[in-house]
Amino acid sequence: xxxxxxxxxxxxxxxxxxxxxxxxxxxxxxxxxxxxxxxxxxxxxxxxxxxxxxxxxxxxxxxxxxxxxxxxxxxxxxxxxxxxxxxxxxxxxxxxxxxxxxxxxxxxxxxxxxxxxxxxxxxxxxxxxxxxxxxxxxxxxxxxxxxxxxxxxxxxxxxxxxxxxxxxxxxxxxx
Amino acid sequence: xxxxxxxxxxxxxxxxxxxxxxxxxxxxxxxxxxxxxxxxxxxxxxxxxxxxxxxxxxxxxxxxxxxxxxxxxxxxxxxxxxxxxxxxxxxxxxxxxxxxxxxxxxxxxxxxxxxxxxxxxxxxxxxxxxxx
Numbered sequence: 001x002x003x004x005x006x007x008x009x010x011x012x013x014x015x016x017x018x019x020x021x022x023x024x025x026x027x028x029x030x031x032x033x034x035x036x037x038x039x040x041x042x043x044x045x046x047x048x049x050x051x052x053x054x055x056x057x058x059x060x061x062x063x064x065x066x067x068x069x070x071x072x073x074x075x076x077x078x079x080x081x082x083x084x085x086x087x088x089x090x091x092x093x094x095x096x097x098x099x100x101x102x103x104x105x106x107x108x109x110x111x112x113x114x115x116x117x118x119x120x121x122x123x124x125x126x127x128x129x130x131x132x133x134x135x136x137x138x139x140x141x142x143x144x145x146x147x148x149x150x151x152x153x154x155x156x157x158x159x160x161x162x163x164x165x166x167x168x169x170x171x172x173x174x175x
Numbered sequence: 176x177x178x179x180x181x182x183x184x185x186x187x188x189x190x191x192x193x194x195x196x197x198x199x200x201x202x203x204x205x206x207x208x209x210x211x212x213x214x215x216x217x218x219x220x221x222x223x224x225x226x227x228x229x230x231x232x233x234x235x236x237x238x239x240x241x242x243x244x245x246x247x248x249x250x251x252x253x254x255x256x257x258x259x260x261x262x263x264x265x266x267x268x269x270x271x272x273x274x275x276x277x278x279x280x281x282x283x284x285x286x287x288x289x290x291x292x293x294x295x296x297x298x299x300x301x302x303x304x305x306x307x
Contacts, residue, residue, distance in 0.1 A: 027192060031199065038203055053224070062228065063280050065235040074237075081237040105234065107280045108258035136259045136276050174259075174276055 059107055060145040060169040067114065068149060068165065072101050075154040086163065088155045091116060091125045098127035106131025109138045110171040118153055120161040138172040145169055209248070217249040219264035219275035226253070226293060227260045227277035230304065233297040234281050242295040253287045253306055255279065265289060 067073060068084050072094060075087040094101060102112050106129065113128035146168040153163045215221065229242050252263035252271070260279050263271040268289045283295075285304035294305035 027196070031196075034199065034203060038206070058228070059278070059280070062231050062235070066231065066280060069235045069237045083235075083237050104282055105280050106258075107278045109278075131280070132258045134259060134278070135257050136261075174278060 055173055056143040056145040056169065056171055059110075059171060060147045060167060063107065063112065063169060064147050064149055064165070064167040066105065067167065068151065070101075070105070082154075084149070084151050085160070086116060086151055086153045086165070088153055091153070095125050095127045099129040102129030103132055107169070107171055108132045108134035108136075110169060113168040113170075115166045115168075116151070116153070116163055117166075118161045118163045123153075134172075134174075137175050139175050140172065142170055142172055144171075212247060213249060213264070213272075217246050217264065219251065219262045219273045222246050222251060222264070223260055223262040223275040223277040226262065227279045229295055230255070230260065230279045230283055230302060231281050233295050233302050236297055239298040240296070243292065244295070245292045248291070250289050250291045253285070253290060253293065253304075255283055255285050255304060258282075 069081065071081060073086055073090050075082050075085045075090075098114075106112055108131050110131040111128065112131065114126070116125040118124070146166060148164050148166045151163050151165040153161045155161065225246075226244065229244055233240055233242060250265045250268070252265065254261045258279055258281075259276055261274060261276045264273045264275075266272045281302055283302040283304050285306075287304075287306035290306035292307055296303050296305070
């Protein structure tokens with residue numbers, strides 16, 4: 001046991017003595033690398049990030065939510081806008097003239113198609129329009145995404161029917 | 176075997192080297208974190224997308240909503256016009272590091288320089304943007 005311990009100590013000390021130049025070399029190399037990296041990053045490079053995401057999906061969901069709270073579609077009892085409760089009279093009206101709505105609140109360089117289907121009476125409303133023209137460069141390739149939300153339709157006789165609200169967004173994304 | 180003085184000298188030397196390394200790292204790490212922050216959460220791309228989403232989604236609030244958005248550290252120019260939200264990440268008040276843009280589905284507009292706190296307020300009159 002004593003021999004082994006002695007041997008260990010000897011190797012340890014010997015190893016340490018031999019490792020000093022290597023150790024200092026490593027430390028100095030590390031410092032040089034860190035300083036060079038720091039200078040290089042600070043002076044010659046800039047780290048850039050690219051946000052990769054499903055832009056069209058996100059836009060479709062957000063825009064559908066905006067429309068489901070829009071005074072142009074949603075029932076208003078005089079004091080309260082009832083989100084997700086569509087007004088049959090407003091649906092009839094918007095179906096005849098929807099371009100103004102989408103040119104005001106649509107995504108630029110996009111086309112929106114909305115379909116509302118009454119699941120009880122099978123009544124159907126379809127409307128849509130183009131968003132504002134974009135002044136920024138847009139990708140010539142188009143992307144499309146469709147989302148469907150459950151809603152209700154309030155009829156003038158106070159009937160409320162279950163319905164689906166489907167939004168299909170076709171968009172030229174920004175480059 | 177080494178004598179006591181020699182061991183103490185070695186120990187002090189090692190401690191000195193370690194202290195030097197710790198000080199070096201303390202100087203460099205905050206700079207590197209700042210650099211990575213600028214590349215990620217403070218980047219103009221990130222802020223443009225966040226802001227565009229917040230401005231658009233504010234329109235989904237049936238009544239009034241007030242949103243305050245403050246990216247950490249960096250300052251920006253913000254310009255919202257014709258459905259395009261543009262942010263310039265600033266190196267200094269007069270020097271732009273990077274410009275990014277994103278679409279909004281909202282008729283909000285506004286232009287601000289050298290700001291890093293944004294206010295989005297929506298009520299029955301529409302969406303208004305503020306910043307300082």
